[in-house]
Amino acid sequence: xVNYIDLTxxxxxxxxxxxxxxAIGMLFNGIARKITARIQNRVGPPIYQGYIDVLKxxxxxxxxxxxxxxxxxxxxxxxxxxxxxxxxxxAGVSLLSGEGDLFLILYLLAIPALGFALGAGASGNPNAAVxxxxxxxxxxxxxxxxxxxxxxxxxxxxxxxLAVIVQKQANMHWAIFIPVxxxxxxxxxxxxxxxxxxKPFDIPxxxxxIATGPMxxxxxxxxxxxxxxxxxxxxxxTTLFVDLFLGGGVILSVSQFGWLAYVVNFIVWFLLxxxxxFIALLINAVFPRFRIEQALKFxxxxxxxxxxxxxIWIFVGxxx
Amino acid sequence: xxxxNWSKLxxxxxxxxxxxxxxxxxxxxxxxxxxxxxxxxxxxxGMHAMATPRQADVFLVTGYLAVKTLKRVVQVYEQMRDPKxxxxxxxxxxxxxxxxxxxxxxxxxxxxxxxxxxxxxCMPRPEAIMDSFLKLFDMIDKGEAIGWQKYHKYYDQYKxxxxxxxxxxxxxxxxxxxxxxx
Numbered sequence: 001x002v003n004y005i006d007l008t009x010x011x012x013x014x015x016x017x018x019x020x021x022x023a024i025g026m027l028f029n030g031i032a033r034k035i036t037a038r039i040q041n042r043v044g045p046p047i048y049q050g051y052i053d054v055l056k057x058x059x060x061x062x063x064x065x066x067x068x069x070x071x072x073x074x075x076x077x078x079x080x081x082x083x084x085x086x087x088x089x090x091a092g093v094s095l096l097s098g099e100g101d102l103f104l105i106l107y108l109l110a111i112p113a114l115g116f117a118l119g120a121g122a123s124g125n126p127n128a129a130v131x132x133x134x135x136x137x138x139x140x141x142x143x144x145x146x147x148x149x150x151x152x153x154x155x156x157x158x159x160x161x162l163a164v165i166v167q168k169q170a171n172m173h174w175a176i177f178i179p180v181x182x183x184x185x186x187x188x189x190x191x192x193x194x195x196x197x198x199k200p201f202d203i204p205x206x207x208x209x210i211a212t213g214p215m216x217x218x219x220x221x222x223x224x225x226x227x228x229x230x231x232x233x234x235x236x237x238t239t240l241f242v243d244l245f246l247g248g249g250v251i252l253s254v255s256q257f258g259w260l261a262y263v264v265n266f267i268v269w270f271l272l273x274x275x276x277x278f279i280a281l282l283i284n285a286v287f288p289r290f291r292i293e294q295a296l297k298f299x300x301x302x303x304x305x306x307x308x309x310x311x312i313w314i315f316v317g318x319x320x
Numbered sequence: 321x322x323x324x325n326w327s328k329l330x331x332x333x334x335x336x337x338x339x340x341x342x343x344x345x346x347x348x349x350x351x352x353x354x355x356x357x358x359x360x361x362x363x364x365x366g367m368h369a370m371a372t373p374r375q376a377d378v379f380l381v382t383g384y385l386a387v388k389t390l391k392r393v394v395q396v397y398e399q400m401r402d403p404k405x406x407x408x409x410x411x412x413x414x415x416x417x418x419x420x421x422x423x424x425x426x427x428x429x430x431x432x433x434x435x436x437x438x439x440x441x442c443m444p445r446p447e448a449i450m451d452s453f454l455k456l457f458d459m460i461d462k463g464e465a466i467g468w469q470k471y472h473k474y475y476d477q478y479k480x481x482x483x484x485x486x487x488x489x490x491x492x493x494x495x496x497x498x499x500x501x502x
Contacts, residue, residue: 033363037361037363037364040357040358041358042357042358042361042363042364043361043363043364044361044363044364045363045364045365045366046366049336049337049366052333052336052337052366053337053366055333056330056333056334056336056337056377059329059330059333059334060377060401060402060403061401061402061403062401063401063402064374064399064401207370207371208371211371211372212370212371212372212375215372215375216371216372216374217372217374218374218375219372219374219375219376219400219401220374220401223374223375
């Protein structure tokens with residue numbers, strides 16, 4: 001017989017964690033705008049601006065729709081990114097995980113982009129078509145170096161589970177302290193820049209060229225859902241980086257310190273993803289935009305080459 | 321939560337995050353950059369320049385409008401989602417300004433789309449633009465910025481005025497006659 005009480009508690013915890021992820025994502029949006037404003041010598045919006053923006057978009061009226069695929073596509077993106085977040089170990093705690101979940105996460109990270117593409121395609125705007133082609137092209141470009149580094153880590157740690165990789169980095173044995181994976185972290189950070197769609201890789205959205213690309217026909221509630229997806233995307237992608245290279249924010253072991261460990265680990269995880277996002281923001285603030293072929297060239301010629309060298313080094317040099 | 325409280329909350333949210341689309345028809349494009357960038361920085365009010373009318377809340381029409389441009393303005397206005405607000409910028413949108421006797425510019429913007437706030441002057445300084453934003457916040461807070469509701473209510477009258485303006489062109493005259501038959 002199924003234990004209904006445990007199941008209910010699990011479901012409630014999952015909902016709570018997802019809500020927390022969205023809340024942190026919205027906070028990050030405000031922090032990002034504030035930091036960018038300070039770099040440009042402006043005052044900038046208040047730090048809670050992300051919450052106001054999303055709430056405002058959900059209070060707007062819907063005058064226009066382009067069919068039910070257009071309506072559901074944004075929800076598809078939000079659901080995909082929320083599922084990806086539940087599979088990631090957050091501060092050492094992963095709600096849904098199993099063997100080989102690293103492959104699953106890589107797959108789940110592609111699903112929201114497909115939802116994005118569906119909505120853009122349904123809108124029928126030529127700018128959206130150009131934007132979504134660029135978005136999928138960028139995805140193709142950054143996935144290659146990222147997957148190479150991740151496979152190198154799988155071989156090194158002899159597992160395909162992200163939770164196990166986090167466990168093996170406990171007691172400050174972070175992957176970034178290993179020289180090979182320090183270079184690997186730089187490669188993955190460049191891929192992260194593309195994942196976050198920050199400059200110089202904000203080719204898909206490019207407001208001045210193609211009028212925000214895939215989002216061109218989205219407004220009101222539809223745009224609100226897409227913004228939720230983008231904000232959650234920041235949390236998911238930086239958490240993936242932190243889990244891979246910075247030990248997932250696990251400082252204290254739960255068996256030794258009990259509930260105090262959860263609190264401390266959570267705060268450390270939050271600071272680490274903020275730090276990773278901060279680096280992305282600094283790069284974003286000082287660079288102009290690549291063209292799509294320049295981005296492809298950067299990723300496949302330089303980033304993927306270094307990734308390949310790391311992969312070869314791990315296969316040849318490591319003694320398990 | 322009852323409907324009145326809900327719309328009040330919606331107004332507060334709307335006030336604090338107005339996204340703007342600016343339609344610069346020759347004039348006024350020079351006054352916008354100081355407003356957006358570090359000199360006056362409208363982002364501290366949560367305002368942001370958007371790329372498309374679908375995402376925007378505020379429509380800023382700057383300078384004179386030729387009849388041909390008015391068509392685009394009406395199209396952009398109708399693409400925006402409710403609630404939406406219009407700011408008429410410069411004397412040309414109020415009474416034609418220095419184009420008061422021109423044969424192909426419209427003289428009063430509010431005949432064609434409902435305007436919530438006007439900024440007088442030729443050209444208004446960036447301070448005046450910031451002042452108009454604060455005035456618009458105030459109006460939204462009190463529930464006075466109801467231009468978009470007026471457009472729904474008096475839709476046929478706005479449409480009639482627009483068609484009168486467009487009828488300077490011969491093909492549009494034909495359209496009006498066909499409408500009259502119906």
